[in-house]
Amino acid sequence: MNDDTKPFLLKLIAENKDNEACKYLWDQYYDVLFKFAVAYLKSKELAEEVVSDVLYQVWSTKHHLDNIQHLRVYLFTAVRNRCYTQLSKKKREQSLFVNTGELHEDSHIDFNIDPEKQMITGELSKFIKEIVDDLPPRCRQIYKMIREEGLRNKDVAVELGISINTIDVQLAIALKKITKAMQLYFNR
Structure with missing residues (x-):
């Protein structure tokens, strides 16, 4: 998969074939972006959320796709940045509940503390x-x-x-x- 997908995607959008274009975007990038996000987040659920958000954001601003020079690089960068945001959010949430000691990767925190x-x-x-x-x-x-x-x-x-x-x-x-x-x- 390379940036050859962008011209085809833009063509579908120009022809008002939004459903096909959306499906094409999802088919071309979802799996690889999902695996990339899981590697950062170590959570399938968070990875699904991040990738879906990024693809939705790109899709909701689809008429600006021609401003993006390298779609693949743009998508990976957006997913990486969202992963960093999720990780820092998770770290902040954990620090609210754990005031002493350090958390280890295998620590489990119950976020349903009364x-x-x-x-x-x-x-x-x-x-x-x-x-x-x-x-x-x-x-x-x-x-x-x-x-x-x-x-x-x-x-x-x-x-x-x-x-x-x-x-x-x-x-x-x-x-x-x-x-x-x-x-x-x-x-x-």
């Missing part, structure tokens, strides 16, 4: 953040570098110019204070 659970999770996250903010400055810095930035103890020690033993002690102090505060929080 509002009460969501409120409690948000309240708990805010509470933990306040506890961390109340830690002594060096202890807070070490905790954030390890737990929030995901650095290894050894890397933090090198970056701060202190021993790994000091890192371990400071992290233990932080975790002890957080644990104690959490116990008080849940016992209230």
Whole structure:
């Protein structure tokens, strides 16, 4: 498949054979664009949505097709851009529900969380953040570098110019204070 499809498509449109032109556009590009989108999104449903949206958008502005020099490149670029948009949207949605730790590709998030659970999770996250903010400055810095930035103890020690033993002690102090505060929080 190459851009030789564009002249034929434009001819069908010029002859007011819209149904044939639409079917031709779909037949020529849907499968290859779908596979391309699945490779980005790792989801057949999202890929179907993205490709259908792009083809619909192109079709709804079909009288401007003559302005597109390379239809195939245009379609692949549009699908790729929509995939990026979907991925960043998905990442934003996930970050709304997961405030601590990192998500892995095999993580599954239940987007049907009930509002009460969501409120409690948000309240708990805010509470933990306040506890961390109340830690002594060096202890807070070490905790954030390890737990929030995901650095290894050894890397933090090198970056701060202190021993790994000091890192371990400071992290233990932080975790002890957080644990104690959490116990008080849940016992209230």
